[in-house]
Amino acid sequence: MLLAKTLRFLQICRLNAKCPPTTAWATAPLCGATHRLYASSPIDMSFELFEGQTSDSSQAPLITMHGLFGSKQNWRGISKALAQRTNRKIYAVDARNHGESPHTTTHNSPSMSNDVRRFLEMRSYTKACLMGHSMGGRSMMLFAHKYPEMTERLIVVDISPIRVPRSTGEMQRIFDAMINLSLSPDLPLSEGRKLAQQQLLKATDSSETVQFIMLNLRKDPQTGAFSWACNAKLLSEFLPRFQDYRSHFASLPPYRGPTTFICGTQSPYMKREDWPQILEMFPNAEIHWLNAHHLVHFEQPQQFISIVTEFLNRPLSAS
Template structure:
C-alpha cells in the first residue's frame, strides 16, 4: 500500500553539520502524521524526517485489512520506494508495535530503533469509548463544538477527544467526515494480539521512552523489554503518561537530542 507522508528535509544549521540519516516516525492508533509536526520539525535538525500516515489513518488509503504485519509490509514498501536504507525508526504505541515487528523481521536493517511507551506483547483492544465517540452520524452537524458535545456523551476525556478530532475533516460541502476508517478499525479488534513470538530478539541499538505513570508499561514489561533487546537504553519521564511527546515535550525532545547527538 502506498502511504501518505509528510517530509521535513534536513535543516543544515552550520557548515560542519552532517545528517545522521533518515528518520521515520510511525503514529499510534487513531493518530496521524499531524500529531508529529513539532517533533518532526525538531528532528529535522539531525536528518530528513518522514512522518507517515499508516493504513486506515490520515490521508492514507482505507482497507478492511488491518494488522501489525500488514503495516510493517507497508513500511517496507515505503522504504523501498524512497530508497531509504539504515533509517532511524521511531514508533509510538501501535506505531511502536509496527516498528518492533519490522526490526525483528529485518535484523540489521535499522540504524536505531526508538520505541515510545509500548512493549513487545499482546494488548487488548480497549477503545470502545473512542469507537463509539466516532460512530454516530455526522449529518446535520455544522460545527466542531456540536460534534465535540455529542462525542462527550461517550468519551468524557477532553484530551482524547481533541486528539481524535485531529482526524476530523470539514469538506467543501460544509459537512464533516472522519479521515480514520472507523468501521475498519473497529473490525480489527485483534490487531494487538499474538504479534510477537517468544524467540524473537534484537541486537539493534534501541531506545525506549516511557511515561512514568503510563498504564501501558508494567514492571513485567520492563523485564520483557530487557530480554528482547540486547543493545538497550530505557528512559522514563516522571509523571508522564502515554502521550509524552505532547504532554512532556521539552523533556521528550531533550532525551532525543542527547540520544541522536551520539550518532555519527
Template structure:
C-alpha cells in the first residue's frame, strides 16, 4: 500500500538505514484554476498513456475546466515528456509520483482521468490511497487483461524508435520527417503516429532526439502492458468510476466486466461508437460529453 511504503521510508531513516527516493517530481501544467464560485470542487488531473505527454491533453482540459469550473492539470508521467527519467517504471512507482505531486500542490482529493498507462496509474492510486481520489475516469484500458496484438505492435514501435538515429538532423521538423518514414509502416493510425513523433524534441543536452526514456520503457515493457498488479486486484475502490472504451478497440473486452465490477463496485462502462484505442482523439466531442456528464452527476459527492 502507498501509505505503508512512505512509512517504511521513514522507519528506515529512523533506524539509520539509507533511504531510497522512489518518487519523482513530475512536470505539470495548470490548464485552469478552480472557479471562485466552486472552490471546493476537486481538481481534475489528466494522465496520458504510453508515449503520450501532458500537452496532448491541453485542449480537452481547457474544455472540461470551462464547462465544469474545476481546476484542471495535465501531467507528464515519469520517463515521458519533460518529467524526470528513472530506470523503474512500475505502476506503484507511477502512482506514488502522482500522489507526491498532489501533496506538493496541497491537493487533498482529485478526480483522475487516465488513458492507457495513465488509466492503470489512476486505478493504482485509487486502490493504494482511496481517500485521495474523488472519482475516476478510465479511458480504454482494463485492470485484468491486455490486448495482446496491440502490445506486440507497441513493442515493435519502441524497438523501431530505439533504432532511429538523428545524427546531422538539427531541427525537429527534419528529425520528425526522418522518423515518420521508419515508423509509418508500423503505425497505421495517423493520430497515434503524430503523438509518437511529438516525442522528438530538444533534449537537455541540446541535441534533437527522443525525450521519452526509451531504455526504461523497453526494460519495463512487460510491467507496462501486462496485467494490472495482482495484489491490487483484491482491493476495492468504492467511489464513482467511469470506464470509456472504444467500440473498435479490444482493450476493455466484455469478458472483463465482472472483474472490473468486483474491483470498482460503482462503475459505469460505456463504449464510443466508431472509436479506437485513442478514444479521446478519435471522437473528442463524444468523449467530452461523457466526461462532463460524469462530473455533473457526481458533483455533490465530490464536495
C-alpha cells in the first residue's frame, strides 16, 4: 500500500513539473547561477509563488522548505490548497543544493536559515509564517530561534530537533552510489533511469527512497550527459555535521511563538518521549499525529491541509 501511494506521489510530482498551477505562481530567475559556487554567504533561492483570488498582502506569507532530495515542486498541490484557504501568499522554495537553487560550498541549517532571511529581506517582509519538512523543518526551527521577531508562527513537519533516526551509514551508502554513478550520454533517459535505480537499490532496501531520489536525475538535452539536480557530493560531505544540530541552539533562547508539529505515527523521525525536551525549546508548541510515514503531507493530504489551515487562520491572541 505504501509503495503504491509513493508511486502515485511521484507521478503527481512529474505531472506538476509539466502542468502549470491553477493559482498564480512565478519561478525565481536563475540568472545562469544554478551551478555557481558560494561560500557561507546567503543565496537567492528558486521559488514558486501561489496566490488565491483573495490573497491579502497585509498578512505574513507562508514560506515552505522541503526535505533532503526534495524540491519546491513536491509542494505544489499543498501550496495551491493553502493559498485558497488562508488568503496568504504561499512561497515554496528550493533549498540550496536542491532543485533549481544554486549549488554551494556549504550546506547546514545555519546557512539555510540565513537563506530564508535573505529571501524575506529581498521582498521587504518583516514577518513570515514558516513551514519545513524534515531537513527544511530543521532549518525553519533554527530560523525561528535566531530571528523570532521575523517569525509569526512555525510549522514543523515530521522532524525532531532532538535527534534523527536514520544512521548516517545508510545515507552515506546512498550518496556514494549517486556520486559514483556513471551513465553513458548515449543512453536514453528511460534506460539511464533503470540503471540508476539498480545502482541505488544496492545501497538501500527502501524502494520508496530510491524512487524519491530518482526525481533528481537529469539528462542534458544538448550533450546527453546525466546529472543530479541535488548537489550529491557536497551533501555527502556535510551529512555527518547534521548530528550536531542541537549545538546551534546552545546560546539561543526558546522560540515562544505559536508552533505546531505534524508527525507520522509510523515514522521514526519524531519520538514521543522527546516531547518534554521539545517543549523547553518551543514552549508554545502543539503536536498532531497522523496515520502516516515520513511523507505525512502526501499520505494524509486532507488532514494535513486542514491542520495547517486552522493553524494559519487562528488569531494570534488565541494561539
